[in-house]
Amino acid sequence: MNYLCVVPMSTACQARSDEIAERLGVSNLGLNGKPNHTHGDFQLLVAEDGLAIKKTGSNQKPLRVDFNTGSMAYRRVHSSRRNEAIARAVGIGKKSTVTVVDATAGLGKDSFILAMLGCSVIMLERSPIMALLLEDGLRRAAESDALAEIAARMTFETAEACEWIKRQQTLCNHVVYLDPMFPAKSQSALSRGDMQFMQEIIGSDEEFEDLFSCARASGADRVVLKRPLRAEGVSVKPTFSLKGKASRFDVFIREL
């Protein structure tokens, strides 16, 4: 990867920066490095309070996984099983505990909402950069008094989801949740900052239909596919659909 470099923000972060640079196979600019576009379009800032990705030469807010601020903090107070369409999409309410495999974990926001509403969530993410941000956010959540109980219901693995699913004997009694990255022009939700930033870093998930087929063949009780509100559906007709503010959840229940 030569589009990203690692930048430690203090002496205390140098060892962690070395470790991350080696893990990603990118260069570490060191404490006094002055990053410019020759070092990469993005910088992974390593600070004592966590990781963030900054766009080189831009004033845009760095991308970071933080379950304790902004929209996540708001939803922690205001979300309920009744007002979150995602809760009904995965079937919370029908069962006392729902185990969800979030096969496209990204920034972990949907996983966090599901865990907050009582689900056990297995998060999978294939992008090594997103995986680093997610691990970092989860670690901070686990250390926070306010979030530790929720974080305890979330586990994370860096994995390509189809490969992971095929390694499981069956996902009977699980829900597989999919929120692939669509091309910017068709994903209205992507006009929002974080997702647009993510798309610049990792691109779109063009082969999501393969992942959808894999999820459907996994034995999962249901597969939930999150889509932009007005996007076309996949070739299989959903059992039902639920509309949120910017997204739609197409729900496919396994026929017995």
Ligand SMILES: C[S@@+](CC[C@H](N)C(=O)[O-])C[C@H]1O[C@@H](n2cnc3c(N)ncnc32)[C@H](O)[C@@H]1O
């Ligand atoms: C739109 S984002 C998900 C956002 C997430 N729902 C959230 O609330 O933050 C899609 C993510 O899925 C990941 N992804 C796509 N296909 C994948 C696959 N086959 N296996 C694992 N991760 C995948 C991408 O790398 C990206 O980070």
